[in-house]
Amino acid sequence: xxxxxxxxxxxxxxxxxxxxxxxxxxxxxxxxxxxxxxxxxxxxxxxxxxxxxxxxxxxxxxxxxxxxxxxxxxxxxxxxxxxxxxxxxxxxxxxxxxxxxxxxxxxxxxxxxxxxxxxxxxxxxxxxxxxxxxxxxxxxxxxxxxxxxxxxxxxxxxxxxxxxxxxxxxxxxxxxxxxxxxxxxxxxxxxxxxxxxxxxxxxxxxxxxxxxxxxxxxxxxxxxxxxxxxxxxxxxxxxxxxxxxxxxxxxxxxxxxxxxxxxxxxxxxxxxxxxxxxxxxxxxxxxxxxxxxxxxxxxxxxxxxxxxxxxxxxxxxxxxxxxxxxxxxxxxxxxxxxxxxxxxxxxxxxxxxxxxxxxxxxxxxxxxxxxxxxxxxxxxxxxxxxxxxxxxxxxxxxxxxxxxxxxxxxxxxxxxxxxxxxxxxxxxxxxx
Amino acid sequence: xxxxxxxxxxxxxxxxxxxxxxxxxxxxxxxxxxxxxxxxxxxxxxxxxxxxxxxxxxxxxxxxxxxxxxxxxxxxxxxxxxxxxxxxxxxxxxxxxxxxxxxxxxxxxxxxxxxxxxxxxxxxxxxxxxxxxxxxxxxxxxxxxxxxxxxxxxxxxxxxxxxxxxxxxxxxxxxxxxxxxxxxxxxxxxxxxxxxxxxxxxxxxxxxxxxxxxxxxxxxxxxxxxxxxxxxxxxxxxxxxxxxxxxxxxxxxxxxxxxxxxxxxxxxxxxxxxxxxxxxxxxxxxxxxxxxxxxxxxxxxxxxxxxxxxxxxxxxxxxxxxxxxxxxxxxxxxxxxxxxxxxxxxxxxxxxxxxxxxxxxxxxxxxxxxxxxxxxxxxxxxxxxxxxxxxxxxxxxxxxxxxxxxxxxxxxxxxxxxxxxxxxxxxxxxxxxxxxxxxxxxxxxxxxxxxxxxxxxxxxxxxxxxxxxxxxxxxxxxxxxxxxxxxxxxxxxxxxxxxxxxxxxxxxxxxxxxxxxxxxxxxxxxxxxxxxx
Numbered sequence: 025x026x027x028x029x030x031x032x033x034x035x036x037x038x039x040x041x042x043x044x045x046x047x048x049x050x051x052x053x054x055x056x057x058x059x060x061x062x063x064x065x066x067x068x069x070x071x072x073x074x075x076x077x078x079x080x081x082x083x084x085x086x087x088x089x090x091x092x093x094x095x096x097x098x099x100x101x102x103x104x105x106x107x108x109x110x111x112x113x114x115x116x117x118x119x120x121x122x123x124x125x126x127x128x129x130x131x132x133x134x135x136x137x138x139x140x141x142x143x144x145x146x147x148x149x150x151x152x153x154x155x156x157x158x159x160x161x162x163x164x165x166x167x168x169x170x171x172x173x174x175x176x177x178x179x180x181x182x183x184x185x186x187x188x189x190x191x192x193x194x195x196x197x198x199x200x201x202x203x204x205x206x207x208x209x210x211x212x213x214x215x216x217x218x219x220x221x222x223x224x225x226x227x228x229x230x231x232x233x234x235x236x237x238x239x240x241x242x243x244x245x246x247x248x249x250x251x252x253x254x255x256x257x258x259x260x261x262x263x264x265x266x267x268x269x270x271x272x273x274x275x276x277x278x279x280x281x282x283x284x285x286x287x288x289x290x291x292x293x294x295x296x297x298x299x300x301x302x303x304x305x306x307x308x309x310x311x312x313x314x315x316x317x318x319x320x321x322x323x324x325x326x327x328x329x330x331x332x333x334x335x336x337x338x339x340x341x342x343x344x345x346x347x348x349x350x351x352x353x354x355x356x357x358x359x360x361x362x363x364x365x366x367x368x369x370x371x372x373x374x375x376x377x378x379x380x381x382x383x384x385x386x387x388x389x390x391x392x393x394x395x396x397x398x399x400x401x402x403x404x405x406x407x408x409x410x411x412x413x414x415x416x417x418x419x420x421x422x423x424x425x426x427x428x429x430x431x432x433x434x435x436x437x438x439x440x441x442x443x444x445x446x447x448x449x450x451x452x453x454x455x456x
Numbered sequence: 457x458x459x460x461x462x463x464x465x466x467x468x469x470x471x472x473x474x475x476x477x478x479x480x481x482x483x484x485x486x487x488x489x490x491x492x493x494x495x496x497x498x499x500x501x502x503x504x505x506x507x508x509x510x511x512x513x514x515x516x517x518x519x520x521x522x523x524x525x526x527x528x529x530x531x532x533x534x535x536x537x538x539x540x541x542x543x544x545x546x547x548x549x550x551x552x553x554x555x556x557x558x559x560x561x562x563x564x565x566x567x568x569x570x571x572x573x574x575x576x577x578x579x580x581x582x583x584x585x586x587x588x589x590x591x592x593x594x595x596x597x598x599x600x601x602x603x604x605x606x607x608x609x610x611x612x613x614x615x616x617x618x619x620x621x622x623x624x625x626x627x628x629x630x631x632x633x634x635x636x637x638x639x640x641x642x643x644x645x646x647x648x649x650x651x652x653x654x655x656x657x658x659x660x661x662x663x664x665x666x667x668x669x670x671x672x673x674x675x676x677x678x679x680x681x682x683x684x685x686x687x688x689x690x691x692x693x694x695x696x697x698x699x700x701x702x703x704x705x706x707x708x709x710x711x712x713x714x715x716x717x718x719x720x721x722x723x724x725x726x727x728x729x730x731x732x733x734x735x736x737x738x739x740x741x742x743x744x745x746x747x748x749x750x751x752x753x754x755x756x757x758x759x760x761x762x763x764x765x766x767x768x769x770x771x772x773x774x775x776x777x778x779x780x781x782x783x784x785x786x787x788x789x790x791x792x793x794x795x796x797x798x799x800x801x802x803x804x805x806x807x808x809x810x811x812x813x814x815x816x817x818x819x820x821x822x823x824x825x826x827x828x829x830x831x832x833x834x835x836x837x838x839x840x841x842x843x844x845x846x847x848x849x850x851x852x853x854x855x856x857x858x859x860x861x862x863x864x865x866x867x868x869x870x871x872x873x874x875x876x877x878x879x880x881x882x883x884x885x886x887x888x889x890x891x892x893x894x895x896x897x898x899x900x901x902x903x904x905x906x907x908x909x910x911x912x913x914x915x916x917x918x919x920x921x922x923x924x925x926x927x928x929x930x931x932x933x934x935x936x937x938x939x940x941x942x943x944x945x946x947x948x949x950x951x952x953x954x955x956x957x958x959x960x961x962x963x964x965x966x967x968x969x970x971x972x973x974x975x976x977x978x979x980x981x982x983x984x985x986x987x988x989x
Binding site for chain 2 (some may be wrong): 193195210215365366367368369370371372373374376377378379380381384388397401404408411412413414
């Protein structure tokens with residue numbers, strides 16, 4: 025497959041407008057604002073089958089179609105580009121923002137055009153200091169050339185784009201918490217309904233899309249939905265996809281491939297195979313740390329929304345974390361739990377109290393103080409969190425815990441019974 | 457209107473009603489912490505999870521509106537299991553200090569733990585230790601570790617008083633409520649956060665450690681602090697006092713809390729009303745009948761003397777009466793009957809307007825029954841009577857309820873006093889006027905009397921006796937009746953407030969057809985002002 029999303033990555037001055045335009049950049053925007061109505065853009069994206077790349081996999085065109093068709097001047101429409109990439113194992117949006125910011129900006133503008141927004145925000149994670157600077161410089165260039173701001177490309181359509189730097193809280197990547205944060209409030213998720221398309225940021229109709237999602241839009245507008253559909257596993261898993269590969273592989277990094285790339289192909293061919301041949305593949309978290317883990321024997325699977333769902337896990341943000349046989353699954357899960365414990369916003373009870381509890385029990389097992397009943401306790405606490413919280417952060421902590429304990433129960437049991445680690449890399453090795 | 461089936465029972469409710477409200481309207485409760493009738497929905501406690509058929513997972517009752525045909529289960533195994541789970545989560549970091557916590561007996565955490573919890577916690581790790589007894593305002597103390605993060609208090613300060621003193625700090629399980637740096641919780645309604653708090657995280661300094669709530673006798677009544685007439689509950693101590701061996705009951709007002717009445721005060725009251733029972737908020741009480749002031753005498757002798765003075769002055773057309781707008785309508789009615797029986801008097805009603813109304817509840821007019829007084833006695837100001845007295849045209853002045861001076865602190869102008877033959881003072885508190893009176897007749901104060909008052913909107917509401925009358929004090933209507941009998945005036949020998957109310961209802965138009973039951977706990981719909989007798 026040709027490089028689509030990453031076509032400029034690696035080019036000299038890839039962040040400049042000149043390089044971007046030389047490769048055909050902003051032609052899609054030109055085409056849209058001069059020859060297409062917003063609804064036509066939405067329909068094309070809907071037809072392409074593009075699904076959100078932030079994790080949920082919701083149809084992008086369908087999401088846009090929820091926005092009001094008419095704009096009430098007292099309630100302008102907003103597009104929020106969710107660049108708060110914070111999921112452990114996920115770093116694909118960073119690549120786009122740092123290496124090809126104009127693609128991000130063009131996608132943002134096209135999304136804004138489709139939903140009739142006059143302002144778009146790129147809400148970027150606080151730690152992405154470099155990426156935010158790159159985006160701001162690119163925006164200045166685009167603004168100077170009439171691509172952003174008043175009367176874009178002489179079309180009569182005005183749209184301002186702002187980069188908003190978050191403060192680095194994971195929860196602010198949740199779309200309603202992102203809106204609260206953007207409004208200057210504490211990053212707390214909101215109850216739904218109302219959904220953002222009804223009452224989003226500042227009470228106005230709002231659409232929130234992921235960076236990679238919007239980066240696909242210029243290509244769909246320029247080359248058409250049929251072209252997009254021809255990539256990947258039509259009809260529900262289409263288009264190019266950025267996969268983040270980390271862990272025990274030789275060449276970790278971001279790889280572009282069609283949606284539905286076989287996982288083993290990504291690991292062994294693109295990723296160069298396992299880091300140390302003596303340690304075979306043990307497990308993979310396929311979609312960022314919040315999704316259920318797969319054992320090695322479950323890894324013959326295609327990397328798309330539906331194939332992974334059939335395996336009881338999720339594509340999520342496509343952040344694959346590869347673990348070889350040297351990995352202590354108790355220690356790994358403890359690490360995951362520590363993250364969600366730390367990042368829970370504390371608003372609702374099960375997540376606030378449950379995430380800490382999970383981490384403490386896991387820590388107890390990991391450090392050789394586990395009790396026989398702890399595995400049942402972990403399962404029970406996880407189940408009491410799942411589905412009972414305001415947002416998905418609680419699920420994000422509990423789902424991996426359930427799957428780790430279910431799929432690697434022997435290893436957890438060994439920690440408890442023998443105060444030692446089967447894998448041999450646990451902190452227990454120092455005490456046993 | 458949508459019909460919803462809750463636990464097998466079909467009910468019809470207004471569109472937009474939530475599952476929780478629908479259940480409450482049927483008298484069945486779905487457990488909840490963060491939801492409060494007067495505040496926005498937070499949906500964070502997750503205690504009101506219920507099962508809705510065809511929904512993929514449990515939903516929160518406080519936020520989910522009913523839909524036509526919806527079938528809700530609030531007692532299914534799935535729901536019970538979720539509630540038990542939430543209780544287990546809540547109790548992870550909540551200290552079990554019920555034996556010293558002032559919320560014991562009224563603690564929703566305690567109640568729900570018994571009703572919905574498993575009785576056992578599987579959490580064996582150390583609890584978080586946060587700050588105890590943090591002084592956050594003039595009246596409110598905060599015990600941070602007892603907080604269950606329901607955010608009611610924060611929403612109150614944001615949405616009701618709009619003062620925003622409270623906020624969450626930190627995040628996750630480290631979250632804690634606290635006061636915004638540099639601020640104090642000193643708004644005029646701060647005590648409401650104590651009423652709101654479902655656990656013992658926020659307590660009232662004035663009530664902390666004063667008594668156990670199960671020792672309180674709670675009486676629903678109406679605050680007499682201003683013309684709003686907020687609905688309150690007065691809690692009077694019923695614990696045997698330790699200082700005596702005769703089994704005396706405490707019988708002091710221990711606290712006043714809000715009682716919800718959507719038409720008057722919603723679920724809130726001001727701090728001024730809440731703490732009106734506090735020593736220092738009121739002057740010293742009159743204990744016994746005196747004649748003259750400072751000379752104790754037999755009650756009957758005092759009545760005899762006062763009746764003689766009033767009768768003689770009335771006969772000469774030189775009797776004047778100044779009434780407090782705080783008196784119950786029954787009292788005012790009885791005093792009016794007395795004046796009529798004596799052959800007439802010049803009536804005036806005090807003005808107690810101070811400052812301006814605030815945008816929430818507080819009224820500048822501190823005359824709790826100013827409307828009732830106007831209905832019965834017209835709107836002659838006290839200055840008219842005092843002017844008359846200054847001209848030497850008042851032989852006897854009957855002062856009812858309040859001191860005469862506008863500031864309520866100074867004695868009657870000596871020049872004016874010298875021109876008045878006699879002053880009969882029937883009131884509850886020591887004052888300058890009382891000290892210069894010829895006869896003192898102690899009457900009951902608010903919280904010691906039954907009666908009705910009319911708020912500024914014309915709503916007739918009942919005040920109820922919450923504690924036994926102070927010393928020898930008697931209800932004003934009773935004193936009026938005794939004076940009338942002693943003076944030979946035609947007035948019924950009332951012995952119960954209901955009898956006065958019946959007579960009042962027969963004569964005063966806005967009260968027509970009313971009795972104590974008809975007025976009920978929430979009062980009547982406002983009657984039009986000026987619709988007097």
